[in-house]
Amino acid sequence: MRSARRRSYGAEGAPYAHPSPATVLERGRSAPYFFLLPGTVLFALFFALPIGYALWLSLHTVRVSGLGLGAGAREEVWAGAENYADARTDGELLDGALRVLGYGCIVVPVMLGLALVLALMLDSDKVRLTPFTRLAIFLPYAVPGVVAALLWGFLYLPDVSPFYFVLDKLGMPQPDLLDGGPLYLALSNIAVWGGTGFNMIVIYTSLRAIPAEVYEAAKLDGATPLQIALRIKVPMVAPSLVLTFFFSIIATLQVFSEPTTLKPLTNSVSTTWSPLMKVYRDAFGAGDIHAAAAEAVIIAVVTLVLSFGFLRAANHRNKQEASR
Structure with a gap:
């Protein structure tokens, strides 16, 4: 039996013209670009444009001409690589980088080691109350960095800390803990306390997928x-370990909130303790936003080179192990 062909009608009763297959195909090809348009605009405005x-x-x-007063006394001119040359020979920036290097040598291995051990313990069948324990370990990560630094900063002060009372x-x-060498341990403790939970969740999720x-x-x-x-769990979660190590390197090179928050509590933390603090001081303290921009670009390039080099080395090692 032949089925009756239905016809579609518009609002005024006229037959509705269905789009041709070519029109439908053309709309289908352009649809992804409409979906990508909002993200592309936001990326351009808030990421590409600031860079x-x-x-x-x-x-x-x-x-600056003369005393720097009056119209036209301050003129923005082309400097080329002058700001980069000054930043490369800046002793304060280099000292801050060395301090961050020592800070990272403590934070990264301790934090990732604890995260791996805790993830392996939670993955064991003998552990009870796993959801509560997992949430308790992850909870410090939800605390903002400034709040965590303030909390631990007052715990480090002898006059108000209950630890010193005991x-x-x-x-x-x-x-x-806020003077000399122990300052590195105090700052590292804040980072380890706040970041272990996140890394543990990443590793634990990878373990549950085995x-x-x-x-x-x-x-x-x-x-x-x-x-x-x-011999089984650790090698199989190696990609997660690489990912967490990658994130930890970036977070270490960009350390800012912890030393800045502890600075009013001790004289051991200078305004240039870390490279980002040096950038902030030059931009908003000294008013030299051009030198601060050059320093920020150098920090970004160093972070990119280190991260890319580590990922390339990790991928090369994985390919070698896969070919065996």
Whole structure:
């Protein structure tokens, strides 16, 4: 039986003309660009444009005529690589980079080591209250960095800290964590306390994705829980470890809120303790936004080079292991 062909009618009763297949195909091809348009505009306005403006500022400087008073006394002129040459020989910027290097040597291995151990413990069948424990470990990551630095900063002060009160009652020595070498441990503790939970979640999620058959086969072969953790779980979550290490490097090079928040509590933290603090001081303290832009570009380039080099080395190693 032949089916009756339905006709569509518009609002005024006239037959509705269906679009041709070519028109539908053309609309389908252009649809992804409409979906990408909002993200592209936001990327251009809030990411690409600020980077381009920073580059433009870093290549200019302000020339002052006379006393710098009156119209035309301050003129923005082309400086080329002058700001970059000054930043490259800036001792304060280099000292800040060395301090951040020492800070990162403490934070990154301790934080990732704790995250891996905690993730392996939570992945064990013998652990109870896993959801509560996982949430408790992750909770410090939800605390803003400034709030965490203030919290630990007052815990470091001998006059208000309950830890120092207990040490005093026990007759034990009371170290000053905000002076000298212990300052690195104090700052590192804040970063480890806040970042371990996030890295633990990333590694733990990767562990939960491992098929149970792999563990069953290892148990049938007589592998102990420790051997399963070291020889199966850790190698299989290596991509997650690379990812967390990558994020940790970037966060370490961009450390700013912790030392800035602790600065009013101690004289050991200068305004140029980290490279980003040096950029902030030059831009808003000294008013030299062009030199600060050059320093910010150098920090961004160094971060990009280190991150890209690490990822390239990790990918090369994975390819070598896969080819064996």
